[in-house]
Amino acid sequence: RDNISETKYSLFNPYLHVAEHKVIIVGLDNAGKTTILYQFLMNEVVHTSPTIGSNVEEIVVKNTHFLMWDIGGQESLRSSWNTYYSNTEFxxxxxxxxxxxxxxxxxxxxxxxxxxxDLRKATVLIFANKQDMKGCMTAGEISKYLTLSSIKDHPWHIQSCCALTGEGLCQGLEWMTSRIGVR
Structure with missing residues (x-):
C-alpha cells in the first residue's frame, strides 16, 4: 500500500487507541475561557455567552489529543469544579x-x-488573557501576585495571550505538549 491509504487506514481504524490528555479550562467568569477553547478549535472568534456547566472539545496538536473541558466560572458554579478533576492532566x-x-x-x-x-499530578498553564487591553497587568505582575514561584509540586507556566487574536495561544499549547510524559 502507499503511504496515503495506510495513513487513512490508521485514522479510521477503531482498534488503534489514541491517548487523550484531559484538560480543564478554569477561571473566573468573563476571563475568556470559551473564546480560547474555540480559538483552539476553529482559529476564529465565536460569539459566546456565559457558560453554564461546561463545553468539551477535542483539540489535536502535532498528533497529541487533548480533551478540553471549558468549565463555567460564575461564582455559583465554582464549587462544582471539583466534579471535573478526576483524571485531569492539565x-x-x-x-x-x-x-x-x-x-x-x-x-x-x-x-x-x-x-x-485529584489534581496532585496536574500540570498548570496560566493564560494571562486580554494582553491587548490598555492598562492590563503583565504576565510578570500576575505571576508575582499569584505567587507562582511558590508552586513547587506542579509544573507551571504563565503565557501572555489575547484570545481574540489567538496571540500566545499556540505557545501555551506547545508548552503543554512538551510536558507530556515528563512527570
Missing amino acids: IILVVDSTDRERLSITKEELYRMLAHE
Missing part, C-alpha cells in the same frame, strides 16, 4: 489581565485546586 487557568479587583479570588481558586487530591 489545568489551564485563564486570567483576565484587566480584572485587578478579582485577582485575589483567582488566587484563592488556584490554590484550592492545587490542594485537591
